Structure formats: C-alpha cells, structure tokens
Amino acid sequence: MQLTVDGVTLSYGDRRVLSDISFSLNPCEQALLLGPSGSGKSSLLNIISGLQTPDEGSVSLGGADMADDGDATRKHHMGIIFQTLKLVSALNVRANLLLAQKLQTGGVDRNLVEATLERLGIADRAKARPFELSQGEAQRAAIARAVVVRPKLLIADEPTSALDLVNTESVARLLIESAEESGAMLLIATHDDRLRSYFARTISLSEGRLAA
Template sequence: MTQSQPASRPACGTHHLTKVYGSDDRQVVAVNDVSVSIEPGSFTAIMGPSGSGKSTLMHCMAGLDRPTSGSVFVGTDDLARLPEKSVTRIRRDKVGFVFQSFNLLPTLTAEQNILLPLELAGKRVDRPFFQQVVASLGLGDRLTHRPSQLSGGQQQRVAIARAMVTRPEVIFADEPTGALDLKTGTALLEYLQLCSQEHGQTIIMVTHDARAASYAHRALMLLDGRIVADIAQPTAEGVSSFLQQAVA
C-alpha cells in the first residue's frame, strides 16, 4: 500500500490574529481575527480598499508589528510569543522586505545598499547570484550611483535587489510596483514569479493594482480587517470587479 505524503509545513501564517490601535472610544480594529496559511514557494497578493488592514496584516506577519492577540508564524516560530531579539534574528535570517518608502542609506552606493544586509549578518557575498539579481532588475550600470542620483523607479529596484540578495525564505513587498513604469513594473512582477517558481521563495505582496495581483497564485481580499475572499489564480478583471463591489 502506498503511503500518502505528509502535507508541507506552511512558510508563514496567522491564527486568530487581531491588531487593535488606540483604546476605549478611540479604538480601531485594523485586523480582525484573521487566520491564514501561506504555502512555501507561493506568490500571494493581499488586496483591499484603503483602510482595509492589508498593510497592518503584512506588518504583523513580517514581525514588524506585534499583534494584540493571536499567533503569527514564520516556519515553526510563533513571532507573537518570542522576545524582540529573537524576532529580529528571524527577520534578518529568513525574511526580506520591500517597503513603499525605499529606506536606502543616502551615503552608500546602490551596490553598498544592496549588500548591506549581508554585511550586517556577517555573510559572504555570492557574486554570481548578486550579478544575476542586478541584471534581472536592470541595475548593472547604476551600482556606483548614490540614491540621490537615481530615479524613484531605480531606487525601488535597488530596494528590491537588497531584499532578494540574502535569499530569504519569505519576501514581503508593500506596493512594489507603485513607483515603477509599466515596463519596469512588469519585469519586476515576472521576477517575483521567477523567485517563487524557480527558487522556491514565498512572496507576499500588498498591492492596490489588480494587474499586479494577476501575477500571483492567490489573492486575499480584505475588508474592515477581515479576509472576505480567497481567490485562486486571480485575474485582473476578477480582482477589479471585487474591489469595485467592495467600495460600492
């Protein structure tokens, strides 16, 4: 008799996650009892109207914000129950971030900014992989430039390369195509797909762009801090229709 294969352990997820800001009559429930499991090597888009809780959910999942209650897992680690020092170590070793604000150091070159996480972690630079990431993002002729010498789109690509170069298990991206033109944004989304499909990295992307969401394997739709739809193989048309209905 053939034995069934055990299910793979989720790359990350939440269990009854709630995040509340303020207190008493000024209390705002940003994320409301959300339980979700993200499979390894998957590409998930988190979408919803402004104020729906999508960025707060991602920040909690990434260990950048503590939940009010519930659990947040990266692998087998429950970030909600670990001391801050341990959470910082997990963020450094297992997680990559792409923020809306690029967070580049102005005195460093593009190359130095990209390699900074490796330097801080005391890790060796894999030069062939570094060159592959840089080439994929079209940054080969910009490595000696400082942020002030780069366009907004180029700064965003540097920030993305910085997140990729450590080969993190999970990459959290907050509106990664927001500052990019259509051609560059498409190239970035195709690269995120490649990271997921070829390198087995788990991608979680917050976006308001239905077209960007269509590159993901899955779209989680948030409304008032809750997941109200979980769409497999999302299309731009389907996501746009849902968002229009949600804000109607």
C-alpha cells in the first residue's frame, strides 16, 4: 500500500496555505514532515487523512482517493496521533484502545491491547483517565490508541511538542518501533529538528511549499 500526494494546493480565502505539494511514501517507509509553525504541516496532514479536501490535487492511499473515500480509508487504514487530542476524556486508557479497535476494525483484540500497553510501558496506567496521565504517559497512550488498530499509515502531528529531550527520544523510538512492528508507513509532522536524526527521509515544508 502506497501513499501518494499529488499537486495538493489549499487556500484559506486569499491566503495560500499549500502550493502544489507532491510526494509519495512506499510501504513501511518512514518520513519526517519538517517545517516551522504555520508552514502548512497540519493542513497537509488533515488533507492526507481525509478530514479536509484540497482546492487542487489529490491524495490516495492504496489507490483509494481520499477526496472520494476518505472516511472509510481513514477508518480502516490509518492511525492518527494529534498534538492535543489524544484520548476520549470520559474513558480510561484501556477503554480508549478498545473503542478505537471497535470503531476502526469492527472487533476487539484484548490481547493486542494488553500487549501494546505493556510494550509502551503504560500497562500500570491502563485504568487511569486521561486527566490523570502525565504528558509522557498521555503521548504513549495516544500512540497505543493509534497502533492498536494495525494501521497501514501511522500519522503523528507534533508528537514531541512540550516533551523534554528524554521523552522526545523515547516517543520517537516508540513511534518508529510501533510502525515497524505494524508494518505501517510512518509520517511525522513536526517543527522539532531534533527528530531529523531518527529518519532516513525528511520532507521539508516552508510557507506551504516543499523545500529543496
């Protein structure tokens, strides 16, 4: 399964946010989408995940056009980690993972949920509610929620913001390892240049354009 971004252009009124963005990710490939705040990273991730439609261009995952079939493709093939929206507030960590499985795969694999919690080092926080978690624990829980559905494409938006260096390294390694174990493509949008060293490929974005 391949991700193809082809000539994506987006404007908010007169302000152009993205201009003719094109790139692709091969199966199991991992890449960093790097750019400063306001460079259009989040808008591009929204378009890739089918939450937003571009003015021009297209995004396809495994041949499915996200403009036509975005909801289903996102549901069945994507795990997404947002900068602030990590978990459903009314549910504990374990229930969040089970809900994600139920919604995205239609079934529940409790063994996978427990193994993922164990692997990410938050098994002892399985019954904790989101507001009871530290930032690091919340980020791990969000990763667990995204990978527990066995996605083909794992997307993370600013996963290391507000984390110290130790936690940044830890989260980066967890994302990379989780994607490898799931056999998923990994695309991380960040302004954090420290992550560059973990990825063989970096897609740089500046003022809505791909940088050379």
